[in-house]
Amino acid sequence: xxxxxxxxxxxxxxxxxxxxxxxxxxxxxxxxxxxxxxxxxxxxxxxxxxxxxxxxxxxxxxxxxxxxxxxxxxxxxxxxxxxxxxxxxxxxxxxxxxxxxxxxxxxxxxxxxxxxxxxxxxxxxxxxxxxxxxxxxxxxxxxxxxxxxxxxxxxxxxxxxxxxxxxxxxxxxxxxxxxxxxxxxxxxxxxxxxxxxxxxxxxxxxxxxxxxxxxxxxxxxxxxxxxxxxxxxxxxxxxxxxxxxxxxxxxxxxxxxxxxxxxxxxxxxxxxxxxxxxxxxxxxxxxxxxxxxxxxxxxxxxxxxxxxxxxxxxxxxxxxxxxxxxxxxxxxxxxxxxxxxxxxxxxxxxxxxxxxxxxxxxxxxxxxxxxxxxxxxxxxxxxxxx
Numbered sequence: 001x002x003x004x005x006x007x008x009x010x011x012x013x014x015x016x017x018x019x020x021x022x023x024x025x026x027x028x029x030x031x032x033x034x035x036x037x038x039x040x041x042x043x044x045x046x047x048x049x050x051x052x053x054x055x056x057x058x059x060x061x062x063x064x065x066x067x068x069x070x071x072x073x074x075x076x077x078x079x080x081x082x083x084x085x086x087x088x089x090x091x092x093x094x095x096x097x098x099x100x101x102x103x104x105x106x107x108x109x110x111x112x113x114x115x116x117x118x119x120x121x122x123x124x125x126x127x128x129x130x131x132x133x134x135x136x137x138x139x140x141x142x143x144x145x146x147x148x149x150x151x152x153x154x155x156x157x158x159x160x161x162x163x164x165x166x167x168x169x170x171x172x173x174x175x176x177x178x179x180x181x182x183x184x185x186x187x188x189x190x191x192x193x194x195x196x197x198x199x200x201x202x203x204x205x206x207x208x209x210x211x212x213x214x215x216x217x218x219x220x221x222x223x224x225x226x227x228x229x230x231x232x233x234x235x236x237x238x239x240x241x242x243x244x245x246x247x248x249x250x251x252x253x254x255x256x257x258x259x260x261x262x263x264x265x266x267x268x269x270x271x272x273x274x275x276x277x278x279x280x281x282x283x284x285x286x287x288x289x290x291x292x293x294x295x296x297x298x299x300x301x302x303x304x305x306x307x308x309x310x311x312x313x314x315x316x317x318x319x320x321x322x323x324x325x326x327x328x329x330x331x332x333x334x335x336x337x338x339x340x341x342x343x344x345x346x347x348x349x350x351x352x353x354x355x356x357x358x359x360x361x362x363x364x365x366x367x368x369x370x371x372x373x374x375x376x377x378x379x380x381x382x383x384x385x386x
Contacts, residue, residue, distance in 0.1 A: 001017065001018065001019055001020070001023060001070075001074055001077070002017065002018040003015055003016075003017050003074070003077070003078055003081070004016045004017075004018075005082070006107075007109075010302060011087070011111050011112050011113075011114055011302060011303075011304050011305070012109075012110075012111055012305075013082075013084065013108075013109075013110055013111070013112055014107065014108065014109045014110075015078050015107070015108045016105065016106070016107055016108075017071075017074045017075075017078065017105070017106040017107075017108065018103055018104075018105055018106075019067075019070050019071065019074060019103065019104040019105075019106065020103050021101055021102050021103050021104075023070060024063070024066050024067055024070060024104065025101075027066040027069065027070060028055070028059075028062045028063060028066045029051075031062055031065070031066065032051050032055050032058075032062065033051065035058075036051055039057075041053065041057075063100050067094075067104060070104075071092065071094065071104070071106055074106060075090065075092065075106075075108060078108060084110070084112050085112055085113040086110050086111070086112060086113070087110075087111040087112060087113050087304035087306060087307050088110070088111060088304065088306050088307060088310070090108050090109065090110035091108070091109040091110065092106065092107070092108055093106070093107045093108075093109075094106055095107075111304040111305065111306045111307070112304070113304065113355065114301050114302050114303065114304070114355070115301075116299075116301060116355050116356060116358075116359040117299065117301070117359075118359055118360075131276075131279040131280075131282075131283060132276065132279075133272050133275040133276045133279065137275060138268060138271060138272050138275060141271050141274075141275060142251045142267070142268060142271055143251060145251070145267075145271060146250060146251040146255060149255060150246050150247070151246070151247045152165075152166045152189075152244035152245060152246050152247065153244055153245060153247055154242050154243070154244050155243055155244065155245050157209060157210040157211065157243075158209060159209060159210075159243055159245075160207045160208065160209055160243075161192060161205055161206055161207065161208050161209070161240075161243045162192070162206065162207075163192050163193040163206060164191070164192065164193055164246060165191070165192055165243055165244060165245055165246070166189055166190065166191045166192070166243075166244040166245075166246070167189075167190050167192065167205050167208070167240050167241075167242070167243055167244070168187055168188065168189055168190075168240070168241040168242040168244070169185075169187075169188055169190060169205070169238050169239065169240055169241060170185065170186045170187065170188075170238070170239045170241060171183075171184065171185055171188070171216075171236045171237065171238045171239070172184045172236065172237045173234055173235070173236045174234060174235050174236075174237075175229065175232050175233070175234045180228070180229065180234075182226070183234075183236070187241065190202060190205070192205055192206055198218045198219075198220060198221070198224075198234075199218070199219075199221065200216075200217075200218045200219075201216055201218050201236070204216045204217075205238070205240065208240050208243070209240065209243060210240055210241065210242050210243055211239070211240065211241075212239075212240045213237070213238070213239050213240075214238040214239075214240065215235055215236070215237060215238070216235065216236040216238050217233070217234075217235050217236075218233075218234055218235075218236070219231070219232070219233050219234070220232050220233075220234060251264060251267070252264055255267075292353055295353060295356050295357075296349055296352065296353055299352065299356055301352070303348060303351045303352050303355065304351070307351045308344070308347050308348050308351050309347075311347040311350050311351055312343065312344050312347035315343050315346060315347055316336075316343065319336050319343070320333075320336075323336060
């Protein structure tokens with residue numbers, strides 16, 4: 001086996017490996033001797049099949065396995081001899097002109113991890129923010145919670161439904177006069193103005209009273225979740241059973257006890273604890289961002305282009321998905337293109353921070369795999385989103 005370095009530029013390396021036909025043949029011979037005692041063949045006792053017949057039967061598979069294992073060992077030897085730490089999976093190519101019985105020429109292209117300086121974490125300064133939930137915030141949260149527990153009460157049959165009221169309805173939907181699956185229901189409670197139903201449906205119930213019969217006409221959206229109904233015109237035969245008005249939302253002992261609590265004081269404390277937990281999460285996120293800002297500002301070293309490109313592609317894919325959802329997707333795409341260099345810089349920073357976090361872990365006796373490296377980069381990505 002001969003290994004020759006053909007490229008050593010920055011973090012890029014390339015090698016050519018020559019695996020002689022003799023090496024491959026000797027590996028095949030060893031495998032034949034190993035498997036021969038287990039081979040069954042008519043006319044021979046088990047374990048007595050001649051090696052040349054065993055080889056003839058399995059030659060193609062044996063040659064392929066021998067070549068693959070030899071190539072793998074040659075790659076491992078190249079990495080070990082040159083003390084290489086691949087940044088990503090090496091690109092391995094076998095010479096297109098290879099023929100069984102001849103020497104094999106293998107080319108390896110890879111990027112290596114840079115020598116990352118051990119971060120001086122002792123010099124980092126972080127300020128932990130202490131945020132408490134004030135009374136106004138707690139009161140607002142309590143009121144919103146009370147509104148989310150909104151209840152309705154039935155009103156007189158002469159009352160006409162308004163937005164914010166609730167109607168109990170029976171209905172049957174039809175397309176081209178034919179009922180469709182899932183288009184029938186009884187006693188369904190619909191809060192008018194909630195937007196739960198097909199656009200235009202709830203609006204046609206405004207002003208209706210109990211026992212009113214209504215022919216509701218709608219068009220299913222083009223992105224409706226039932227393929228056969230997308231973009232179709234439909235009618236619904238609706239009978240309004242009851243009209244109900246919302247009760248005034250009130251945060252009091254009665255509401256708290258209906259939830260199994262002792263009273264409003266206990267509910268208030270629970271909500272306050274939840275708010276403070278959310279605030280603590282925000283302060284932790286703030287501290288992480290400040291920590292990564294300091295690491296990024298105090299370190300500047302070359303990062304593997306392949307890792308940067310992979311991270312940039314993830315960023316770009318996310319941006320493209322978001323642009324598709326914008327009302328003016330063309331304008332969103334143009335803005336992306338205008339800021340493309342900035343997004344690439346974000347990718348560089350994410351990778352560099354991932355390497356720094358990995359170095360911190362290794363400096364503290366924690367071995368970091370390539371998969372774990374990707375996770376560290378993603379953690380950095382959460383703090384540096386496009």
